[in-house]
Amino acid sequence: MPIIIPSNSPWYKYIAENQTHKQDTSFITVIVSNFSDGESAVKLNLFDFGIASDVMRIPFNKPCCILSSLYPNPNDRLIELGMIIDSLRRCGAGHIAVVAPYFCYTRQDRVTENASCLSSGLVLDFLYNAGVSELFTFDIHSESVLGYSKCPFYNVPTNKFFLQHIKELPIFKFAKEKIVFVAPDVGSIKRCRQMSKSVGCPMAIVDKKRHIRTGKVSAEYLIGDVDGMHCIIIDDIIGSGSTLLANVSFLKKMSAKSITAYITHPVLSGNAVSRIDESDIDKVYVTNSIELRKNSEKVVALDLWPQIEDILNSEF
Numbered sequence: 554m555p556i557i558i559p560s561n562s563p564w565y566k567y568i569a570e571n572q573t574h575k576q577d578t579s580f581i582t583v584i585v586s587n588f589s590d591g592e593s594a595v596k597l598n599l600f601d602f603g604i605a606s607d608v609m610r611i612p613f614n615k616p617c618c619i620l621s622s623l624y625p626n627p628n629d630r631l632i633e634l635g636m637i638i639d640s641l642r643r644c645g646a647g648h649i650a651v652v653a654p655y656f657c658y659t660r661q662d663r664v665t666e667n668a669s670c671l672s673s674g675l676v677l678d679f680l681y682n683a684g685v686s687e688l689f690t691f692d693i694h695s696e697s698v699l700g701y702s703k704c705p706f707y708n709v710p711t712n713k714f715f716l717q718h719i720k721e722l723p724i725f726k727f728a729k730e731k732i733v734f735v736a737p738d739v740g741s742i743k744r745c746r747q748m749s750k751s752v753g754c755p756m757a758i759v760d761k762k763r764h765i766r767t768g769k770v771s772a773e774y775l776i777g778d779v780d781g782m783h784c785i786i787i788d789d790i791i792g793s794g795s796t797l798l799a800n801v802s803f804l805k806k807m808s809a810k811s812i813t814a815y816i817t818h819p820v821l822s823g824n825a826v827s828r829i830d831e832s833d834i835d836k837v838y839v840t841n842s843i844e845l846r847k848n849s850e851k852v853v854a855l856d857l858w859p860q861i862e863d864i865l866n867s868e869f
Contacts, residue, residue: 554579554616554618554865555579555618556579556580556617556618556620556865557617557618557637558580558581558583558620559582559583559585559619559621559622559633559637560583560584561585561633562620562622563622563841563843563844564621564622565582567858581597581598583595583596583597583598583637584596584598593629593632593636594636595636595637597640597641597644614645614647615645615646616646616647616648616649616650617646617647618650618651618652619634619637619641619649619650621634621637621652622842622844623655623656624655624657624818624820625843625846627657627658630657631657631679634651634653635679635680636683638680638683638684638685639684641684642683648686648687649685649686650685650687650688650689651680651685651687651688651689652861652865653688654690654840654842654843654861655691655818655820655843656690656698658673659673659690659693659695660694660695661673662694662698663697671701673695673698677698677701677702678703681704685704686705687704687706687707688702688704688705688706688707689706689709690706690709691710691818691840691842691857692708692711692744693708693789694740694790695740696708709860709864711817711840711857712751714840714855714857714860715748715787715838715855716748716751716752718815719752719785720752722813724811724813725752729752729753729754731782732754732755732782733749733754733755733756733757733779733782733784734748734754734757734787735756735757735758735777735779735784735787735800735804736756736758736759737759737787737788737796737797738759738760738761738788738796740789741789744787745758748787755777756777757779758775758776758777759772759775759776760772760773760775760776761773761796761799761800769795770799771799772802772803775803779807779808780807780809781809781810782810783809783810783811783813784809784810784812784813785814785815786800786812786814786815787814787815787816788815789817789818790817791814791818791819791821791825791837791839792820792822793823793825794821794828794829797814797834797837798832798834800812801832801834805833812835813838814834814836814837814838815839816837816838816839817839817840817842818840818843819839819840819845820843821845821846821847821852826849826852830850830851830852834851835851836853837849837852837853838853838855839855840856840857841854841855841856841857841858842857
């Protein structure tokens with residue numbers, strides 16, 4: 554099965570360096586360029602890892618999979634993804650799947666005021682009209698977005714992936730009875746509960762408030778006990794870091810012994826990395842669904858590729 558990878562995607566570099574693939578898998582790179590006026594252009598090209606012929610043809614109705622990253626510059630990445638889907642359709646590809654480990658616009662999942670846009674639904678309509686057959690992503694921010702898609706849209710959880718790493722932590726091996734999983738806001742409760750139950754640890758919930766005028770985040774109330782405990786914060790996205798850092802400050806005031814976070818998608822906008830490094834948090838474990846663009850003493854990326862391979866092997 555051909556796997557299509559945009560040349561500006563971090564997965565392009567990753568696969569080239571790691572040479573990790575099945576022998577019956579062909580890789581096609583997409584050369585992404587820009588005109589002087591800023592418009593994008595895409596061109597399918599052979600991406601040869603020594604397993605493909607000099608000429609790559611897509612047999613009529615052959616299934617294809619696009620492995621794409623929709624951050625940074627999500628607007629550009631979306632337009633390019635739509636153009637790639639259209640190019641494949643015009644080449645005779647049949648079933649066109651997209652694996653986007655991080656799917657943008659999922660935080661805009663509802664209309665919050667009159668005359669505003671349902672952005673996540675608009676993005677999904679765009680990709681559907683371009684010709685996508687099905688979509689895959691990891692730890693989508695809002696599961697309601699799945700219902701806006703006119704084609705199958707699958708959310709793949711990383712709970713087991715993170716739990717494997719958590720079980721290797723010294724605090725889990727030698728002080729499991731002192732571990733508490735923390736939901737940093739209401740939206741994280743379901744996932745945090747699932748993970749805490751699976752390893753037999755207690756759970757705590759932080760009541761977060763975002764001030765509309767200033768945009769600042771504050772943690773105001775705590776359900777549960779963190780006094781003298783090793784806190785593990787579970788979340789799906791870290792953007793500016795305001796929610797995480799508000800939780801860290803609050804948990805420290807509540808006498809937490811240590812604080813570690815497991816967050817799937819490291820958007821890390823603005824000065825988020827430097828703010829994390831200067832905070833009281835011990836470690837922030839993320840995935841490489843988004844490539845880390847800045848070095849950090851405390852932010853560590855875990856490799857998501859085995860989970861992506863599971864999707865490719867099981868679905869295609």
